[in-house]
Amino acid sequence: MRVIPISLPTPFYIGPVNVYLIAEDPITIIDTGPKTKATVDALRAGLRANGFLVSDIRRIVLTHAHEDHCGLAKSLRDEANNAEVFVHDWETGHRHSRLQYEEHRALLERAGVPEKEIQWMRRMYEGMREYADTLPDNECVSLQDEAELEFESGTLRVLHTPGHTPGSCSFLREADRTIIAGDCVLKRITPNPVLSPDPLDPSRRFPSLAEYLVSLARLRACSPTLVYGGHGDAIRDYEELFHRYFRAFQERQSQVIGLVKKNGVTAWDVGQAMFPGADDVHRFLAVSEAVAHLDLAHSEGKIGVELAGHTAVYKPRDPTSRI
Ligand SMILES: [Zn+2]
Numbered sequence: 001m002r003v004i005p006i007s008l009p010t011p012f013y014i015g016p017v018n019v020y021l022i023a024e025d026p027i028t029i030i031d032t033g034p035k036t037k038a039t040v041d042a043l044r045a046g047l048r049a050n051g052f053l054v055s056d057i058r059r060i061v062l063t064h065a066h067e068d069h070c071g072l073a074k075s076l077r078d079e080a081n082n083a084e085v086f087v088h089d090w091e092t093g094h095r096h097s098r099l100q101y102e103e104h105r106a107l108l109e110r111a112g113v114p115e116k117e118i119q120w121m122r123r124m125y126e127g128m129r130e131y132a133d134t135l136p137d138n139e140c141v142s143l144q145d146e147a148e149l150e151f152e153s154g155t156l157r158v159l160h161t162p163g164h165t166p167g168s169c170s171f172l173r174e175a176d177r178t179i180i181a182g183d184c185v186l187k188r189i190t191p192n193p194v195l196s197p198d199p200l201d202p203s204r205r206f207p208s209l210a211e212y213l214v215s216l217a218r219l220r221a222c223s224p225t226l227v228y229g230g231h232g233d234a235i236r237d238y239e240e241l242f243h244r245y246f247r248a249f250q251e252r253q254s255q256v257i258g259l260v261k262k263n264g265v266t267a268w269d270v271g272q273a274m275f276p277g278a279d280d281v282h283r284f285l286a287v288s289e290a291v292a293h294l295d296l297a298h299s300e301g302k303i304g305v306e307l308a309g310h311t312a313v314y315k316p317r318d319p320t321s322r323i
C-alpha cells in the first residue's frame with residue numbers, strides 16, 4: 001500500500017498542511033487542506049504527479065475537522081462524484097464552526113475571557129468559515145475506533161486519539177507500524193489541546209489534556225516506525241518525541257501551578273501570564289492551554305477552584321481540605 005504525502009499551502013500561521021494519498025483502490029485521501037484556490041491547485045498538481053485526478057478519489061478520510069484539514073472535503077466529494085467522507089462523530093461541533101455554539105461561549109466565560117475578547121474571537125472564527133464548507137452529519141460516514149479501512153493490499157486501522165480535538169483520529173498500517181496521526185503528533189511543535197465542549201455533555205469542557213496524554217501513550221504502545229503528522233516532516237523517532245512532549249507538559253504544568261496565587265486567578269489571567277503579548281489566534285490558544293493545564297491540575301488535587309458567578313477562579317489548594 002503506497003502512502004504518498006502531499007504538502008499543500010495554507011493561509012494560516014502554521015504554514016503548509018500535509019495530506020496523504022493512498023494510491024490504491026479505493027483511492028483515498030486523508031485530509032484535504034483548506035478551501036483556497038492555491039490549495040486546490042496544489043492538490044490537483046500533487047494528484048496528477050502520481051497519475052490521479054480528483055475524480056478518481058473514492059474516499060475522503062478526515063483526521064479532524066479543523067479548517068486546514070477538512071476545508072475542501074465537500075467540494076472534492078462533489079467533484080469526485082460522491083466519494084464518501086469519513087470523520088469521527090465527535091467532530092460535529094467543529095464541522096459547524098467552533099464559536100457558533102452557546103456552549104463554547106459559556107466555556108470562554110468560565111475561563112474568565114473578557115467580553116470584548118469573546119466578541120473578537122467570534123469574529124475571528126467566523127472569518128475562518130470561508131476556508132471550509134459545512135458538511136451535514138448525515139452526509140458523513142462515522143469513523144469508529146478500531147475499525148479497519150480496507151484497501152486492495154492491506155488495511156488501515158482507525159485509532160481514536162482525542163486531545164487536539166475530541167474526534168481526532170489516527171490511522172495505523174500494522175504491516176510496517178506506520179501511523180498517519182494528523183495534528184495529534186507534530187515534529188516541531190507540541191500540539192495544543194484546544195478548548196472544546198465535551199461532545200457527550202456540551203455544558204462541560206472536554207478534558208483535552210488528560211485525553212491527549214492517553215492518546216500519545218496509545219500511539220507509543222503501537223511502537224511506530226514512522227509517524228506522518230498533519231504539518232512538517234514525518235517522525236522516525238516517536239519515542240524521543242514522546243518523552244520531549246511529556247517533559248514539555250510537565251514543565252508547563254509546574255509553571256501553571258506556580259501562577260495560581262492566593263487571591264485567585266482565571267484561566268485568562270494564566271494564559272496572559274504564560275504568553276504575554278500573544279496576539280491574534282494565539283490569545284485563544286493561550287487561554288485554551290491554560291484551561292487544559294488548570295483543569296488537569298485541579299482534577300489531580302493540586303489546586304482548588306471556586307465559581308465566581310460564571311467564572312472559574314483557581315486558588316492554591318487549601319492544605320486543611322481533605323480530597
Ligand atoms: Zn488541528
Ligand SMILES: [Zn+2]
Pocket residue numbers: 014017066068069183230231
Ligand atoms: Zn492542523
